[in-house]
Amino acid sequence: QICVVFSEELKCWCRAVIKSIMYCAGHYQTECFLVDYAKYAFVKSKDVRVAVEAFMQIPYRAKKCRLYCTKPVTLRINFYEDTAKIVPAKRWDNAATQYFRSLLK
Secondary structure, eight states: OEEEEETTTTTTTEEEEEEEEETTEEEEEEEEEETTTTEEEEGGGEEEEEOOOHTTTTSSSSSSOOOOOOOOOOEEEEETTTEEEEOOOOOOOOOHHHHHHHHHO
């Protein structure tokens, strides 16, 4: 279910999907996926609202897509054999994601 959250980082209200809820420092915090910005953010539970139907009719700014025939890899280092090799991974690591974003800019 999509709801509306206030992002402190972006300083605006955004459509989001709540991924998890946790209790932290005396208040509840939600981990949300901001559907218009395709990024994750932590939001205080007091900043979560039910979405108005008219707000939900606006097309999403971000679209989910995949790179054709591109699979994530990671660098595996073996300290005992003093070797390093690139091997398949289950998901993209942060360094690869940041590098890809810098290429897009």
